[in-house]
Amino acid sequence: MGKASEFFVDDLQRSFSNGFDLKLNDFETAVVVGSKTYVICGTDDPTITSSGVRILSNLTGEWVIPTVLGTKPESFKGHSCVLLNKDKILIIEHNSKSNESVWFLEVDTQFIRDQKKKLKTEVVGWSKGVIGNVERPLVISGPSGVGKGTLINMLMKEFPSMFGFSVSHTTRAPREKEQNGVHYHFIKRDVMEEDIRSGKFLEFASVHGNLYGTSIESVDVVSDAGKRCILDIDVQGARSVRASSLEAIFIFVCPPSFEELEKRLRARGTETEEQIQKRLRNAKAELEQGNSPDLFDHILVNSDLEACYKRLKDILGISECMSIDPTTRFLIYHR
Numbered sequence: 001m002g003k004a005s006e007f008f009v010d011d012l013q014r015s016f017s018n019g020f021d022l023k024l025n026d027f028e029t030a031v032v033v034g035s036k037t038y039v040i041c042g043t044d045d046p047t048i049t050s051s052g053v054r055i056l057s058n059l060t061g062e063w064v065i066p067t068v069l070g071t072k073p074e075s076f077k078g079h080s081c082v083l084l085n086k087d088k089i090l091i092i093e094h095n096s097k098s099n100e101s102v103w104f105l106e107v108d109t110q111f112i113r114d115q116k117k118k119l120k121t122e123v124v125g126w127s128k129g130v131i132g133n134v135e136r137p138l139v140i141s142g143p144s145g146v147g148k149g150t151l152i153n154m155l156m157k158e159f160p161s162m163f164g165f166s167v168s169h170t171t172r173a174p175r176e177k178e179q180n181g182v183h184y185h186f187i188k189r190d191v192m193e194e195d196i197r198s199g200k201f202l203e204f205a206s207v208h209g210n211l212y213g214t215s216i217e218s219v220d221v222v223s224d225a226g227k228r229c230i231l232d233i234d235v236q237g238a239r240s241v242r243a244s245s246l247e248a249i250f251i252f253v254c255p256p257s258f259e260e261l262e263k264r265l266r267a268r269g270t271e272t273e274e275q276i277q278k279r280l281r282n283a284k285a286e287l288e289q290g291n292s293p294d295l296f297d298h299i300l301v302n303s304d305l306e307a308c309y310k311r312l313k314d315i316l317g318i319s320e321c322m323s324i325d326p327t328t329r330f331l332i333y334h335r
């Protein structure tokens with residue numbers, strides 16, 4: 001067994017009197033939030049807890065292992081916890097000069113409260129400390145099959161409380177695993193055309209023979225939840241958003257080659273041969289337009305997925321978010 005965790009506020013809270021015996025293992029830290037005590041484990045030892053977090057009810061003395069959202073930090077040996085704003089816990093790894101050592105465990109933010117309702121269980125969510133402009137929405141464009149959706153899913157998985165997906169409307173038929181309201185709002189063409197006429201859409205376009213569009217409401221839902229909105233739209237749509245009042249960052253994703261694009265589209269197995277041919281024809285035009293510096297702020301080549309994802313995080317300023325001054329141990333926010 002290694003050395004026990006060190007504490008900031010939590011060593012004070014450790015001695016709180018709730019009538020229950022709170023025995024902490026090495027590498028564990030406890031933080032009281034309302035009527036609950038969150039115990040955060042700094043090691044991957046599965047005999048302690050595989051989720052990294054356990055929750056004690058200070059009222060009943062019962063333990064709950066919560067559903068953990070987001071990517072948990074790699075195990076660390078000494079850490080301090082500070083409760084911020086009564087809804088998230090700041091976790092700082094000791095003796096580390098790395099910027100990767102600052103994490104938040106969200107315990108009672110609006111996002112977590114929504115997830116608790118949805119999942120009907122205790123929920124907590126990890127997110128990395130971040131800097132940069134977290135306000136500006138993100139427009140991601142690129143030919144069909146290049147990997148936009150894959151990259152967006154990775155972002156949403158790693159930073160679930162930071163990003164929200166703008167759910168588009170489309171007249172195309174749902175694919176096998178697509179859910180209405182989650183992947184798209186599937187809509188009849190005449191209804192969508194009427195909604196476009198009545199001004200409900202920020203942008204819309206005819207893409208591969210179907211209508212697609214971003215409703216103003218879809219963007220509002222994300223920003224009302226306090227998140228940064230991600231739009232996965234085609235180049236025509238990007239052009240319309242550029243001309244709108246939405247101050248977004250525009251990213252174009254390219255394949256390493258046309259052959260690789262075709263391979264990915266076929267391997268996905270979601271389109272008929274005829275649809276694949278149509279999408280590949282449109283891809284040629286989209287790739288030409290992707291090189292417009294007046295439209296896109298950044299171009300990403302999605303060759304190696306992990307490298308491309310890392311580059312995307314670099315662009316967004318969320319690879320290395322906060323740092324700790326090694327002498328004072330104060331947090332420095334790079335803005």
Ligand SMILES: Nc1ncnc2c1ncn2[C@@H]1O[C@H](COP(=O)(O)OP(=O)(O)OP(=O)(O)O)[C@@H](O)[C@H]1O
Nearest residue numbers: 143144145146147148149150264268302303304305
């Ligand atoms: N870097 C990569 N290397 C190999 N395969 C990849 C890479 N990125 C994504 N893929 C795969 O390519 C396929 C297409 O990816 P994805 O569905 O994310 O594309 P998309 O750009 O969102 O397409 P669409 O615009 O049609 O929705 C998927 O099967 C995905 O797993």
Ligand SMILES: Nc1nc2c(ncn2[C@@H]2O[C@H](COP(=O)(O)O)[C@@H](O)[C@H]2O)c(=O)[nH]1
Nearest residue numbers: 144168204205207212213214232233234237
């Ligand atoms: N202009 C818009 N384009 C959109 C929107 N939602 C998705 N898309 C683009 O359509 C193609 C095809 O998507 P798929 O799901 O059928 O494969 C892809 O390039 C998307 O980026 C939208 O709201 N507006």
